[in-house]
Amino acid sequence: MLFGFVMAAAMVRFLAKGWVAEFYTRPAFHFPYSGFEWVRALPEGCMQGIFALLALAAICVAIGFCYRLCITLFFIGFTYIELIDQTLYLNHYYLVSLLSGLMIFLPANGAWSMDALRRPEIRSDVAPAWTLNLLRFQVAVVYIFAGLAKLNADWLLQAQPLRIWLAARSDLPIVGPLLDQTWVAFAASWFGAAFDLTIVFLLLCARTRKTAYAAVIVFHLATLALFNIGMFPCIMIASATLFFAPGWPRRFIVVAQTDSLPHRRLETCPTPKLTCALLAIYAAVQLALPLRPYLQSQPAAWTCHGFNLAWQVMIAEKTGYVEFTAADPLTNEHWRVPLNDLLTPRQQIMMAQDPDLIRAMARHLARMYSDQGRPVEIRCEAFASFNGRPAQRLIDPTVNLAGPLPREWVVRVARL
Amino acid sequence: MRILLFLLLLMMAISTHAGPSSRTVALRDIADKVIAPGYQDLAVRARALTNAVEQLAKAPDAKSLQAAGDAWSATLLAARRLQAFQAGPMTEREYASSFYYWQVLPVRMEAVVESPRAIDKAMVDELGATTKGLFALEYLLFGRTNSEPGADALKLLAGSERRRSYTLALARDIEMKAGELARDWERSDAQGAKAKFVAGGQESLNVLVNQLASTIESIAENRIKFVLSLPQPVSRQLDRIEGSHSGTSLGGIVAMMEGVRTMYKGGDGSGLDDAVRQVNADLEQRLEEKLDAALAALVGLESPLERAVVEKREEVQKAYEAVRALEIAFKTELPSVLGVTITFNSGDGD
Numbered sequence: 001m002l003f004g005f006v007m008a009a010a011m012v013r014f015l016a017k018g019w020v021a022e023f024y025t026r027p028a029f030h031f032p033y034s035g036f037e038w039v040r041a042l043p044e045g046c047m048q049g050i051f052a053l054l055a056l057a058a059i060c061v062a063i064g065f066c067y068r069l070c071i072t073l074f075f076i077g078f079t080y081i082e083l084i085d086q087t088l089y090l091n092h093y094y095l096v097s098l099l100s101g102l103m104i105f106l107p108a109n110g111a112w113s114m115d116a117l118r119r120p121e122i123r124s125d126v127a128p129a130w131t132l133n134l135l136r137f138q139v140a141v142v143y144i145f146a147g148l149a150k151l152n153a154d155w156l157l158q159a160q161p162l163r164i165w166l167a168a169r170s171d172l173p174i175v176g177p178l179l180d181q182t183w184v185a186f187a188a189s190w191f192g193a194a195f196d197l198t199i200v201f202l203l204l205c206a207r208t209r210k211t212a213y214a215a216v217i218v219f220h221l222a223t224l225a226l227f228n229i230g231m232f233p234c235i236m237i238a239s240a241t242l243f244f245a246p247g248w249p250r251r252f253i254v255v256a257q258t259d260s261l262p263h264r265r266l267e268t269c270p271t272p273k274l275t276c277a278l279l280a281i282y283a284a285v286q287l288a289l290p291l292r293p294y295l296q297s298q299p300a301a302w303t304c305h306g307f308n309l310a311w312q313v314m315i316a317e318k319t320g321y322v323e324f325t326a327a328d329p330l331t332n333e334h335w336r337v338p339l340n341d342l343l344t345p346r347q348q349i350m351m352a353q354d355p356d357l358i359r360a361m362a363r364h365l366a367r368m369y370s371d372q373g374r375p376v377e378i379r380c381e382a383f384a385s386f387n388g389r390p391a392q393r394l395i396d397p398t399v400n401l402a403g404p405l406p407r408e409w410v411v412r413v414a415r416l
Numbered sequence: 417m418r419i420l421l422f423l424l425l426l427m428m429a430i431s432t433h434a435g436p437s438s439r440t441v442a443l444r445d446i447a448d449k450v451i452a453p454g455y456q457d458l459a460v461r462a463r464a465l466t467n468a469v470e471q472l473a474k475a476p477d478a479k480s481l482q483a484a485g486d487a488w489s490a491t492l493l494a495a496r497r498l499q500a501f502q503a504g505p506m507t508e509r510e511y512a513s514s515f516y517y518w519q520v521l522p523v524r525m526e527a528v529v530e531s532p533r534a535i536d537k538a539m540v541d542e543l544g545a546t547t548k549g550l551f552a553l554e555y556l557l558f559g560r561t562n563s564e565p566g567a568d569a570l571k572l573l574a575g576s577e578r579r580r581s582y583t584l585a586l587a588r589d590i591e592m593k594a595g596e597l598a599r600d601w602e603r604s605d606a607q608g609a610k611a612k613f614v615a616g617g618q619e620s621l622n623v624l625v626n627q628l629a630s631t632i633e634s635i636a637e638n639r640i641k642f643v644l645s646l647p648q649p650v651s652r653q654l655d656r657i658e659g660s661h662s663g664t665s666l667g668g669i670v671a672m673m674e675g676v677r678t679m680y681k682g683g684d685g686s687g688l689d690d691a692v693r694q695v696n697a698d699l700e701q702r703l704e705e706k707l708d709a710a711l712a713a714l715v716g717l718e719s720p721l722e723r724a725v726v727e728k729r730e731e732v733q734k735a736y737e738a739v740r741a742l743e744i745a746f747k748t749e750l751p752s753v754l755g756v757t758i759t760f761n762s763g764d765g766d
Contacts, residue, residue, distance in 0.1 A: 091766045167695050168755025170437030171617030180437045180694060230764030313766055319752035321744060383744045388696045391748035 001112070002238035003099065004062025007074065010096075010231045011055035020047050022344065023088055029342045029364060030085040031357050039083040050077055061103075064113020068104065075100040086357060087350035091142075091313050092232040098138055098286075099239070106131045112249075125247075130279060132246055137283060139239045140200040145290040145311035147196030152299070152315070155193065159185035160387040161317030162192070169226050179226075195219055203243035216240045227314070302386055302394075302413040304354040320352030320384040320394060324365060326376040337365055337378075355395055355410045358382055362401030378402045389414055438691045439754075443620055445685030447610040450678050452601040454498045455594070461491040462587075462594035465553075469587040473580040476573045485557050489664055491590065492550055496671035500631040500679055503623045504609045505600035511593045513545040518658045520555055521546040528582060535581045540589050548586055556583045558661045618755070625688070625756045628676050629746040632710075635669050636739040643725045644732060650722055657722050665721040670714050673739075677707050688754070695753050703750060706742045713738040 014020060025044040032039060041047060054077045060070035079097045082088065108131075109115040110124040154160045163185040170180040178184050195215070202212035220233035241248070292306030293299075300307040301316035327334040339348055339361075351357040362378040369376045377400040385391040393411045395401070401409075468487035472480040495515040502512050524547045533539055540548060556579065559569035573580055600609045613620050639658065643665075646653045659665040680703075681687040693700040713735035717724040725732050750756070 090764060163695050164753055164755050167437075167439070167691070168618055170439050176440075177437050180439075182694075228764060229766045232764070232766050317752055317755070319748045319756075321747040383748050385748040385752040388699065388753060390699065390702060391744055 001062045001064075002241065003103070003235075004058045004060070006231060006234045006238050007078075007096065007100075008055045008058035008062065009234070011051050011058060013231070015048065015051050015055075020044070020051055023346070024081070024084060027085070027344050027347055029347075029361075031087055031347070031351070031360050033083055033086055036083045039080065041084050047081075050081065054078060054081075061108075064109040064115050067109035067113060067115050071100060071103045071108075075104060085347075086308075086354075086360075087347050089308050090230070090232075091311060092230070092235055094309060095138075095142060095235065099135070102134060102138060106135070130275065132242065134279060134282075135239075135242050136204075138286065139236075139242055141286050141290065142236075142311050142313075143196050143200050146313040147193055147198075148290075149293070149310070149312045149315050150189070150193035150196060154299075154387045155189050155315060158388065159189045161315070162189050164317045164388065165227065172225075199240075200243065203240060206245070209244065213240060213244075223314075229314075298410070298413055299386075302384075303410050304356055316387060318353045318384055318386045320349075320354075320382065321391075322348075322352045322358055322380050322382040322394075324362060324378055324380050326365065326369060326378055328374065328376055352382065353384060355382075358395060359401050359405070366402030376402070386413060438686065438694045439621060440614065440617070441686045442682055442688055442691050443614045443617070443624075445682040446624070446679055446687060447601075447613045449683035449685045450687075451498070451501060451504075451613070452598075452610060453683075454494070454675075454678075455598040455601045458491070458494040458498065459591075459594040459598035461487070461494045462591040465491045466584075466587045466591045469553075469584050472573065473584045476570065476580060478570060481557065481570050481573065485662065488550070488553055488557055489662060489667070491594075492554075492659075492662070492664055493667060493671040495550065496668050497675035497678070499672050500628050500675045501624055502627060503620075504613060505597050509593070509596065509600075511597065514549040514590065514593055517545045517549055518551040518554075519546070520549070520552045522555060522560060525552060525555060525582075529576065529579050535578065535585050537585070537589075540585050548589060550590060553583065553586050553590070554659075554662050556586070560655070560661060621688075621691075621754060622756050624679065625746070625751055625754060628679060629743065629750070631672055631676055632739060632743045632746050635672055635714075636736060636743050639665075639669050639721070640732060640736040640739060643721050644729070644736060646725070650726055654722055660720065660722045663720050666714070666717055666719065666724065669721075670711070673711050673714055677711060680707065688750070692750070692753055699749055699753055703745055706738075706745050710735075710738045710742040 021044055024041040024047050030041060042050070054074055057070040057074040057077070060066055061074060075097065078093075078100060082093050082097060107122070107124065107127050110122060110127060116123045150156070155162075159182065163182060166179040166185050166188065170176045172179065199212060199216060202208040203216070205212075217237055220237050223229060224233040290310040293310050293312060296303060296305055298305075299316075300310065300312060301318065324337040324339070325334055326337050343351065343361075351361055358380060362380060366376055366378050379397055379400060380395055381397055382394040383391045384394040392414055396406070396409050396411060399406060399409045465484070465487040468480070468484040472484045474480075498506075499516060506512050506515075524544075528535075528543065528547055546552075556573070557569055559572070573583065603609065603611075605611065606615075616623075643650070643657060646656065650657075654660040657665050659668045679687070681689050689700055689704065692703065713731075717728060717731055717735055719727060721732070
């Protein structure tokens with residue numbers, strides 16, 4: 001229910017802020033994911049319609065009406081909009097796709113739903129334990145890997161990037177001047193890491209659950225006030241209730257009529273082997289993906305290799321700047337390629353931080369010129385500043401990004 | 417619950433003791449000690465320009481023309497020192513083109529001179545950016561002759577009362593606009609430009625940082641690199657070099673860079689440098705060194721750009737590189753350390 005209502009609000013928010021046009025239909029070019037180049041944005045009217053349908057589907061999920069159909073449609077629709085452009089990737093959007101995908105297979109409409117009201121045969125006051133544990137596992141993965149990502153020198157020893165981000169909110173009333181203080185950034189950094197690493201266990205333990213949930217609410221409301229992170233805090237506050245004892249809503253909400261109707265009661269039975277196998281595969285993938293950054297010799301936040309899908313949440317302040325130059329190898333002519341007609345300001349900001357997106361842009365530019373009968377080489381002047389470090393080159397300026405890449409085409413980041 | 421309340425009260429007490437944030441102080445000082453006085457200076461220079469043009473209109477000769485030209489140059493440099501920040505009244509009143517648009521059209525200006533319509537305020541208000549403003553005045557005061565700058569200007573002014581009236585009307589227009597801008601920035605009430613700028617907080621900071629970066633880029637790419645890329649001989653390309661006819665091509669960009677520096681440092685008060693130093697002292701040191709290097713490289717050229725690019729091409733190239741290094745720093749390190757990127761961006765983040 002909470003998930004449905006939060007997602008409905010999120011979709012309405014998207015529509016109200018005009019982001020459908022700004023992010024999906026106005027850009028002349030999108031950065032597709034590898035293997036998903038066929039996923040394209042539809043005309044504006046269709047995209048607006050999709051978001052409206054997603055909001056409706058989310059409400060239906062919340063009230064448990066045609067639940068299975070609606071959650072499936074929501075999963076497909078939401079994942080579709082996420083696959084259109086890499087510059088729109090957010091960790092919490094990825095989490096929404098995962099949760100909605102998992103919920104397709106869960107009997108979440110067995111009680112307190114319109115479906116249960118209409119179809120007595122599906123009513124149940126119990127659900128297999130693996131359904132709850134699967135969702136708990138997914139949320140736990142987010143917190144724990146987000147906490148592990150914070151165990152680095154920038155975060156713990158330099159209080160970066162919080163020193164930058166908190167100081168940027170020093171105009172807030174009452175607490176503003178505090179946020180300018182270095183010791184506050186250090187305290188917030190260490191507390192944030194400890195919170196992420198321990199909160200799941202504190203929520204699971206009955207003795208500490210109440211205090212832990214209060215901390216969840218305070219923590220995420222604080223992040224909502226301080227940072228521009230949209231629905232992330234609401235999603236995490238809602239999903240933290242998964243760690244409560246099952247059936248906890250019944251302690252607070254008296255449901256009159258449905259409780260007096262006959263319920264289907266499940267016999268205790270082991271989880272089918274196929275289900276176990278699929279769960280194990282899913283868990284293995286969800287544990288493996290966030291480990292990719294730790295296999296890199298450079299910080300994933302710098303190279304962006306293995307950064308997405310790894311729950312590297314809010315650990316990097318990075319600003320990039322890139323200029324592309326096209327060179328005609330036959331005539332030796334070279335010229336700067338303007339991007340304002342191709343990319344929105346937001347896309348340019350996001351692209352400038354990510355070597356892979358810079359390369360994708362270079363290849364697109366090369367294709368454009370090639371289509372005009374003019375094969376070119378594309379190089380770039382790309383600089384980035386990362387967690388307070390001096391700005392330095394991000395990409396080797398001598399490399400033709402439209403061709404095969406040498407091993408070290410991304411310049412190594414300097415130490416802080 | 418009692419512990420939470422205690423912690424909240426403790427935080428509020430510490431917060432009160434901490435005083436306003438360094439950014440709030442920086443914005444206040446930049447408004448009070450740089451922008452407002454800058455517009456005052458512009459208004460004074462514009463007034464002096466009108467006076468000089470009045471003298472020229474009464475008695476056009478070499479001396480009065482020289483005086484008017486000097487007053488024009490002083491007004492231009494005062495405007496250039498403010499060019500790094502054009503938000504607020506300059507934008508709201510749509511006056512930017514009057515001070516900064518330089519690609520006037522001599523053909524259209526001559527048509528105004530030839531037109532029978534009376535030259536008054538109403539007529540000047542109807543003129544477009546290609547026929548009025550500071551650079552229209554440059555055309556009238558300095559002319560377009562490459563070999564003897566100003567020779568044809570004096571002859572034309574002396575021979576046409578209407579031309580002198582046109583020149584005076586444009587000077588008065590500049591004076592009126594500069595005066596309005598100065599008064600806007602002098603207002604001390606909550607609706608005044610100063611108060612709005614300070615109250616804007618991070619939003620004002622975002623705009624300021626982005627405009628500073630944009631100004632530095634403009635110096636590097638649209639002025640220095642552009643001149644370096646002009647085909648030879650440069651003497652035939654003077655119409656393409658901003659300020660070449662008045663000899664202010666270098667002075668103008670030095671003034672722009674000085675404006676960037678003064679705004680960054682907050683004049684003799686707090687500036688962005690203090691806010692940066694609060695977060696990263698090493699970065700502030702680097703930015704200051706780059707600013708100083710860029711300014712020194714530009715000042716060191718000494719001659720107007722159109723001459724320096726011929727006589728001191730290597731030094732012009734080095735000046736470009738110094739300004740370019742500053743441009744990169746102002747586009748990456750400065751926005752990053754002040755949190756400008758993450759806030760000046762639509763959409764959510766995580």
